[in-house]
Amino acid sequence: MKALTLEKLFYQLITRATAVLSLVACSFITSAQENLFSLLDDDEGGPEPVTATFKGSRVILGHSVKTKAKGELEFLITHRFGRLNSGAHNLWGLDNSSVRLGLEYGISDRFNIGIGRSSFDKSFDGFLKYKAVQQMTEGAPVSVVAFTSMAIKTTPRESEDPTIEFKDRVAYTYQVIIGRKFNSNFSFQLAPTIVNRNLVNGLTQENTVFALGMGLRQKLTQSLALNLEYYYRFNEHDNSPSLNSVSIGFDIETGGHVFQLHLTNSIMTIERSFITETEDDFWDGDIHFGFNISRTFQLDK
Amino acid sequence: MKIFTLILALVWLYRPAIAQKYKSQKSTITFFSSAPVEDIDSSNDDASSAFDIETGEVVFSVPINQFEFKKNLMKEHFNEKYMETEKYPKATFAGVISGYDSSASGQQHATAKGNMTIHGVTNNISIDGTLVILGDKVTMESEFIVKLVDYEIEIPQLLWKNIAEEIEVTISFEYKKI
Numbered sequence: 509m510k511a512l513t514l515e516k517l518f519y520q521l522i523t524r525a526t527a528v529l530s531l532v533a534c535s536f537i538t539s540a541q542e543n544l545f546s547l548l549d550d551d552e553g554g555p556e557p558v559t560a561t562f563k564g565s566r567v568i569l570g571h572s573v574k575t576k577a578k579g580e581l582e583f584l585i586t587h588r589f590g591r592l593n594s595g596a597h598n599l600w601g602l603d604n605s606s607v608r609l610g611l612e613y614g615i616s617d618r619f620n621i622g623i624g625r626s627s628f629d630k631s632f633d634g635f636l637k638y639k640a641v642q643q644m645t646e647g648a649p650v651s652v653v654a655f656t657s658m659a660i661k662t663t664p665r666e667s668e669d670p671t672i673e674f675k676d677r678v679a680y681t682y683q684v685i686i687g688r689k690f691n692s693n694f695s696f697q698l699a700p701t702i703v704n705r706n707l708v709n710g711l712t713q714e715n716t717v718f719a720l721g722m723g724l725r726q727k728l729t730q731s732l733a734l735n736l737e738y739y740y741r742f743n744e745h746d747n748s749p750s751l752n753s754v755s756i757g758f759d760i761e762t763g764g765h766v767f768q769l770h771l772t773n774s775i776m777t778i779e780r781s782f783i784t785e786t787e788d789d790f791w792d793g794d795i796h797f798g799f800n801i802s803r804t805f806q807l808d809k
Numbered sequence: 810m811k812i813f814t815l816i817l818a819l820v821w822l823y824r825p826a827i828a829q830k831y832k833s834q835k836s837t838i839t840f841f842s843s844a845p846v847e848d849i850d851s852s853n854d855d856a857s858s859a860f861d862i863e864t865g866e867v868v869f870s871v872p873i874n875q876f877e878f879k880k881n882l883m884k885e886h887f888n889e890k891y892m893e894t895e896k897y898p899k900a901t902f903a904g905v906i907s908g909y910d911s912s913a914s915g916q917q918h919a920t921a922k923g924n925m926t927i928h929g930v931t932n933n934i935s936i937d938g939t940l941v942i943l944g945d946k947v948t949m950e951s952e953f954i955v956k957l958v959d960y961e962i963e964i965p966q967l968l969w970k971n972i973a974e975e976i977e978v979t980i981s982f983e984y985k986k987i
Contacts, residue, residue, distance in 0.1 A: 544859040544868040545903070547832055547987070556874060560889040577881035692895045730890045731965040761890070762965070806880040 555646040561689040562697070564766045565612055565620075565637075566800060567723030568737040568755040569774055569782045573651040573687030573697055575639045576614035579808040584610040584624075586777040588798035591788060601796060608777045613807075618642070626776050633659040633778045643688060655683040655699075659780045676707035681779035683721070693727040701739070703784050711747060717784045718742040725759070733759040735768070739783050753782045754790040768800040829911075831947050831984035833858040838871060838980050840955075842973040849883060849972070851876045858982050860947060862911045867921060869902040869982075891962050891972075892928055900927040909940050916941045921951070927960040938980075947984040952977065 562572035565582065576582055590604030598604065610624030618639040625632050635657035643651040661677045680703070687697030699721030708715050723737045739753040757770025773790035774782035777800075788794030839852040855875040860867045873894045878884045888894040904923015919940040924931050938951025955976045957964065964972050 544830070544861060544866055545870070545901075547830065547859040548857040548868065548870050559885055580881055692889075692893070729965075730963065761886070804880075804882050806882070 555644040558643040558645060558651070558689050561643065561651060561687050561695045562723070562725050562735075563733065563759050563761060564768055564800065564802060565622075566768070566777070567697065567725070568735050568757045568768065568770050568800075569753065569772065569777050570699060570721050570723065570737060570739065570779065571635075571637060571653070571655050571683070571685060572723060573639070573653045573685050575618055575620045575637060575653065576612055576804070578614050578617050579806060580614045581805045581807050582612040582802050583805070584608075584612060584800060584802045586610070586798065586800045588772070588775050588777075588796045590796065591793075592771075592795045592797060593793035606775050610777075624778070626778055626781075628776045628781070630662040631659050631776075631778060631781070632662065633657055650686050650688045653683075653685040653687070655681070655685060657681045657779055659778045672707070679703065679705040679780040681783075683779070685721075687723075695725040697721075697723045699723070701779070701783060703780055705780060705784065712745050713748060713750075713784070714743060714745050717744060719783050721783075731761045735759060735770070741783065744784075749787050750784060751786050751789055753786045765804075766800070766802045768802075770798050770800075771795050772798060829862045830987050831860040831862060832987045833860075833982045834985050835983040836981065838876075838978065840876075840979070841977045843977075844973045849878065851878045851883075851887070853877070856980075856982075858949075858984070860906070860949070860984055862942070862947065865906040865909075867902070867904060867906050867923075869900075869980075871900040873898060873900060891957075891964070897927075897929040900925070902926070906940070909942075911942070914942055914944075919949075927955065928962050930960045932959050945986040949982045949984070950980065952979045954978070 562574045564572060565574050565576065565584070566572060586608045588606045590598055590601030592601050594601050606626070606628040608624050608626040610622055612620055612622035614620050620637040621635065622637070623632070623634045635655065638654045639651060640654055641648050641650065641652035643649065657680070659679045664672065666672070681701065683699050683701045685697055685699040687695060689695045701719040701721055703717045703719065705713070705715055719739050719741045721737070721739045723735065726734045728734055735757045737753070737755040741750070741752055744750055751773065753772065753774045755770050755772035755774065757768050760767040760769070773788040773794055773796065774786040775796060776782055788796070836856045836858065837852060837854055838856050839850060842849040853871060853876045856869060856871040858867065858869045873892050874888055876884065876887060878887065902921075902923060902925045904921050906919050906921045909917050909919040917940055918937070920935060920937050922935045923933070925934050936951055936953045938949055941948040955978050957974055957976065964974070
């Protein structure tokens with residue numbers, strides 16, 4: 509009887525020991541899995557392009573460092589209402605509107621072209637945009653984009669003012685846009701800019717204006733971001749009525765669409781206009797509500 | 810008899826020492842999301858895996874930014890909005906495959922149990938699949954469902970018609986003995 513009890517005790521001990529050993533074995537398995545992980549050829553930390561610095565091709569009015577990928581066609585409608593402080597009679601600006609319809613296309617991941625037509629002074633515009641440097645997770649700390657656009661004003665018509673030649677209608681913009689995504693939520697860009705208008709009113713305007721654009725994006729939620737944009741002009745005629753362009757806006761993304769809602773003191777979305785011909789004073793309440801709506805189509809890949 | 814159990818347990822302890830390890834040579838992971846507005850499919854050939862045929866231990870590592878889509882914007886949204894790839898660059902699985910005979914050749918059924926980590930969230934799961942052992946080569950194939958809510962992947966209200974809440978994942982890995 510006694511022997512049997514001892515025997516039982518012995519086997520109980522063995523069973524427990526086995527259990528403990530199994531636990532030890534389990535920890536072996538864990539370390540064995542770590543060993544297995546070490547076998548994997550993870551190209552850990554290979555430099556990758558930093559994406560989604562800005563979600564739209566525009567921060568608000570001006571171009572961002574974003575370029576459309578190859579084969580992407582974007583249809584972009586930008587819309588600006590009248591001044592908020594224009595009174596109830598004008599439904600606080602909603603009675604007036606200025607629209608630009610545009611198409612942008614990615615010839616390659618880095619080279620984009622675009623055309624547009626604005627209702628405000630019946631301008632046609634076209635642009636070329638090239639991403640010379642792409643920010644990488646390791647390596648290039650910034651993205652650098654070279655941008656140039658040409659805008660042709662078609663008012664007044666030739667029949668109304670025969671003295672205006674074609675070249676007088678043209679304005680060129682040259683920009684270098686330097687942008688950096690500092691972290692998943694915050695991006696910032698600087699855009700030194702030259703705008704050259706062939707014909708200006710010499711009493712109040714300079715032909716060539718130098719400016720510096722600043723834009724930032726702060727992500728608020730996965731689909732919502734706050735954008736700010738400011739264009740500072742370095743030179744302007746002493747009698748110029750123009751002011752710096754100030755904009756604040758929100759990006760709302762839904763799949764292939766980006767909705768950008770904003771408040772700005774500029775009426776148009778082409779560089780010549782909003783950089784050099786903004787005459788409304790944001791701080792005095794001359795604010796326009798506006799939106800950009802874009803739809804991207806993938807034509808080929 | 811019980812002594813025999815103890816010996817068996819000890820032998821089992823020693824098994825890692827005589828492990829037969831395999832490493833993936835080729836891999837394909839695809840997923841499919843079917844929703845009212847659009848179907849989304851994507852594939853990734855850059856995942857890697859290692860497998861110990863004696864112990865059944867298996868690990869997988871999947872670089873999230875290597876999933877390719879038919880639209881560039883989908884890839885951008887996938888990485889930026891849903892997977893937060895900058896924060897969570899990889900999905901992993903570490904577990905044990907059981908229910909197969911390592912000495913048998915040909916196709917057999919097996920089950921993998923272990924920890925799947927996606928989007929920084931770990932779940933203990935069990936996945937059924939097939940295993941083919943042919944000499945120095947092993948092939949694994951499986952299809953399973955990933956529920957976005959399990960991995961705290963949020964879909965904005967505006968997009969609920971574009972993205973399914975459950976994603977069908979198909980994997981295929983070819984291993985070679987190392």
